[in-house]
Amino acid sequence: MASRTHNDITAMNELLDDPTVREMVSHTARMLNNRQPEITRAMADLLAHHIERLDDDPEIVAMLDASVEGNVKTIFHVLANHIPIDRLEPTTAAVEYARRLAQRGIPASSLARAYHMGQEDLMSVVFAEVQRLEQPDDLKLKVLQYMSRVIYQYIDWISLYVAHEYDVERKLWISTRGSIHSSMIHKVLAAVHVDTTAFEVETGYRLGAHHVGAVVWTSPATVVSDELVILDGFVRSLGSFYQCPSPPLFTAVDATTAWAWFPRTNRQGPMETNFVEALKHADERCHIAIGTKGVGLSGFRRSHEQALYAQRIALFAKNRTTALSFADAGVGVVSLLLADLDATREWVLETLGPLSASTEKAEQLRGTLHSYLRADGNFTAAAAELNLHRNSVKYRVNKALELRGRPIGVDRTDISVALHACRLLYKPLFVDLVPPGPKTGGV
Numbered sequence: 001m002a003s004r005t006h007n008d009i010t011a012m013n014e015l016l017d018d019p020t021v022r023e024m025v026s027h028t029a030r031m032l033n034n035r036q037p038e039i040t041r042a043m044a045d046l047l048a049h050h051i052e053r054l055d056d057d058p059e060i061v062a063m064l065d066a067s068v069e070g071n072v073k074t075i076f077h078v079l080a081n082h083i084p085i086d087r088l089e090p091t092t093a094a095v096e097y098a099r100r101l102a103q104r105g106i107p108a109s110s111l112a113r114a115y116h117m118g119q120e121d122l123m124s125v126v127f128a129e130v131q132r133l134e135q136p137d138d139l140k141l142k143v144l145q146y147m148s149r150v151i152y153q154y155i156d157w158i159s160l161y162v163a164h165e166y167d168v169e170r171k172l173w174i175s176t177r178g179s180i181h182s183s184m185i186h187k188v189l190a191a192v193h194v195d196t197t198a199f200e201v202e203t204g205y206r207l208g209a210h211h212v213g214a215v216v217w218t219s220p221a222t223v224v225s226d227e228l229v230i231l232d233g234f235v236r237s238l239g240s241f242y243q244c245p246s247p248p249l250f251t252a253v254d255a256t257t258a259w260a261w262f263p264r265t266n267r268q269g270p271m272e273t274n275f276v277e278a279l280k281h282a283d284e285r286c287h288i289a290i291g292t293k294g295v296g297l298s299g300f301r302r303s304h305e306q307a308l309y310a311q312r313i314a315l316f317a318k319n320r321t322t323a324l325s326f327a328d329a330g331v332g333v334v335s336l337l338l339a340d341l342d343a344t345r346e347w348v349l350e351t352l353g354p355l356s357a358s359t360e361k362a363e364q365l366r367g368t369l370h371s372y373l374r375a376d377g378n379f380t381a382a383a384a385e386l387n388l389h390r391n392s393v394k395y396r397v398n399k400a401l402e403l404r405g406r407p408i409g410v411d412r413t414d415i416s417v418a419l420h421a422c423r424l425l426y427k428p429l430f431v432d433l434v435p436p437g438p439k440t441g442g443v
Helices: 002-016 019-035 038-052 060-079 091-101 108-131 137-176 179-189 196-203 227-241 270-277 296-316 329-357 360-374 379-386 392-403 412-425
Strands: 210-218 247-253 259-263 286-290 323-325
Touching: 019 108, 019 137, 019 360, 038 060, 038 108, 038 137, 038 210, 060 091, 060 108, 060 137, 091 108, 108 137, 137 270, 179 196, 179 247, 179 296, 196 392, 210 227, 227 247, 227 259, 227 270, 227 286, 247 329, 259 296, 270 323, 286 296, 296 323, 296 329, 296 412, 329 360, 329 392, 329 412, 360 379, 360 392, 360 412, 392 412
Parallel strands: 286 323
Antiparallel strands: 210 259, 210 286, 247 259
């Protein structure tokens, strides 16, 4: 092994002794760096779609994006400036991503496979770029040899580093998260048989009661060392506000996310009705998504599942809201639309046309049309809801339909769902798209 490493270093030094090779490697790296956002985006999509559990939720995907970006930028910087690998420090994003996978119990094999797949993808990009050089084939070969060796050495180094961080974090997380407590909760969610009496003794929570499942998390920009303590306090304060008959059930998912269940009595109403009042004194860093009230084991699982669906919308919309309930209008159906985001974008654009534009004017017109449809086409009722004059509502509705390009027909339900998608998912759904304009002549 030592001999091979020595031979690699010797071969690379020989290549770098050639000033033309040095110049072409630097040139190629700079050209690739100019395309870095495009290369990073394509690679992150490849990894998320082909490696199991790397696309579990938007937060994990965002961390994957940051890790890929950090590694790709570093590789291009190393190549452009001929920096030895042993002088590097790993990017924070790459290390934190490995730790987060460990906290969530995502297999280390998924992390290792991501680096190997990323290496293969990057090499195909490098090969294509080197082929574009207007240089002799023997020089291109030398450039490609050097760049492939550097990329191999970098992936080998960073893979070992993040694998070690993963192992350390996994052992720490298992030892500190209350593994028995958490294990029993996961078994219930997976419909694995659990002795309900033993569960209640261990957790202090009754599975046969009414439940409201919740996901709580903190804003990514405000991560501190005691996130789970903050979230636990947040859940307990909500339990007190809603007069839960016993303490909520709380279990950590990772360093900034937890699942919770609020016990409810048969007579107590849904929690979402007093969200605004409940959150007045909450820590501003905390966010919550909740399901609807359910009963027994099936209700425990279903309310939790609904909370996860609501959280996906909240995370996709960049945490524009502190709290979101699955019971809120449109949340259920829009959460299903997130399963195929590309198809959703196209369908919304086809349904609303230019009315789907991410502009303040289009957003105002969508809001008015939404209220009008909720009021069953009654201008007076919509005006009362919006605190506008009836004629103002009528004017805006006409403008909205004019912008859309066609009146409301049998697609009334489609329009309503598309408006919900725009309202809940906001600009992230359309920021990179230009809505189609009216068709004109031409080919």
